[in-house]
Amino acid sequence: MRRPLIAGNWKMHKTVRETLEYIKSFRELVRDVEDREIVLAPPFTALWIAGHELAGTAVRLAAQNAHWAESGAFTGEISPLMLKECGVTYVILGHSERRHIFGETDEMIRKRLEGVIGAGLRPILCIGETLEEREAGRTLEVLGRQVQAALQGFTREDLRDLVVAYEPVWAIGTGKTATPEQAQEAQSYVRKLLADLGGKEWAQEVRILYGGSVKPENISDLMSQPDVDGALVGGASLNPETFAKIVKYA
Ligand code: PEP
Numbered sequence: 001m002r003r004p005l006i007a008g009n010w011k012m013h014k015t016v017r018e019t020l021e022y023i024k025s026f027r028e029l030v031r032d033v034e035d036r037e038i039v040l041a042p043p044f045t046a047l048w049i050a051g052h053e054l055a056g057t058a059v060r061l062a063a064q065n066a067h068w069a070e071s072g073a074f075t076g077e078i079s080p081l082m083l084k085e086c087g088v089t090y091v092i093l094g095h096s097e098r099r100h101i102f103g104e105t106d107e108m109i110r111k112r113l114e115g116v117i118g119a120g121l122r123p124i125l126c127i128g129e130t131l132e133e134r135e136a137g138r139t140l141e142v143l144g145r146q147v148q149a150a151l152q153g154f155t156r157e158d159l160r161d162l163v164v165a166y167e168p169v170w171a172i173g174t175g176k177t178a179t180p181e182q183a184q185e186a187q188s189y190v191r192k193l194l195a196d197l198g199g200k201e202w203a204q205e206v207r208i209l210y211g212g213s214v215k216p217e218n219i220s221d222l223m224s225q226p227d228v229d230g231a232l233v234g235g236a237s238l239n240p241e242t243f244a245k246i247v248k249y250a
Contacts, residue, residue: 002207004223005163005230006247007039007062007124008237009092009211019046022240023053029244030059036230038247039090040237044078051087062090062124065098068115080119091116092232094126094150096169106149113150122161124232125150126211127190131170139168140189147193156198164190164208165232171212173234180221180228183210187227216245223249 014022019042030038041062042050051061063086067077083091093116094109109125116123127146129139143166151159166186171178178186187208194203210222211232222228237243 002205002229004036005039005207005209006036007041007090007092007165007209007230007232008243009041009062009064009095009232009234010043010238011064011097011234012043013238014042014046016046016049019050020053023050026240026244027054027057027059029240030247031057033058033247036247041090041092047083047086047088055087060089061087062092063088064092064095066091066093066112066116066119066121068111070115070119080115080121084119084121088121090122090124090163092124092126092165094146096126096128096167096172100130100169106146110150110152113154117154117158122163124163124165124209126165126167126232128167128169128172128212134168134170139186143186143190144193147190148197151197156202159198159202159206162206163230164194164206165211166190166208167211167232173213175213177213177215177218177222178210180225183222183228184225187225191227214246216242216249219246219249 038059039062041064063083066080066083067074070079070081093112098104113123127143129142133142168178190208191203194206207229208227209230209232210228214231214233215236
């Protein structure tokens with residue numbers, strides 16, 4: 001049985017002070033939620049204080065990226081070890097903004113995954129096609145390339161905590177959500193790819209999230225699909241009341 005996971009990606013939003021205000025209100029709003037996992041991904045500068053304020057709650061912390069090395073001459077990067085010290089459990093990798101704005105390649109994402117797994121953190125691997133790729137009928141091919149490139153060389157044991165987030169690039173921050181059927185088509189294909197790589201039994205256990213303009217109004221329909229096991233939420237996670245509504249979808 002896959003436990004639903006709802007994660008909020010704050011991107012480059014919220015100072016330490018704003019993080020404290022958010023968490024004070026959010027932890028009360030979700031206090032009684034038990035049957036699903038809740039994850040918040042603040043910016044690096046707010047991780048430590050967020051970890052401190054979330055201690056004793058069921059809300060887990062995610063980072064928005066990580067380098068592959070423990071330390072070294074990598075200006076501007078953060079190591080998995082540093083994230084672990086801040087109380088981080090999950091790390092988002094390969095987000096479309098990392099791929100498309102900052103030029104992260106499949107190979108870089110695979111290396112980051114290696115660092116995250118090596119540190120005992122849980123990866124949330126983001127994949128997704130652009131509008132151009134969808135319109136050219138290449139969606140499944142792109143997903144196949146991204147999954148295979150990121151996961152090659154890992155054992156099933158390495159990937160026991162893997163979470164995949166299907167995030168069509170055309171749906172991120174645009175207000176254009178994929179239909180539940182589009183999400184299901186892509187995500188059942190991803191599960192098939194995972195089964196080819198690591199076996200059917202393992203693939204059935206991997207949670208596959210949908211991300212792209214998720215809101216309180218569309219979460220229930222998306223979650224009704226058999227291969228949608230949760231959501232990665234950007235804009236709508238920035239307000240504690242709105243995000244709590246998404247977390248508490250019926
Ligand atoms: C995201 O950043 O992963 C995301 C899905 O953003 P939004 O919900 O704003 O589309």
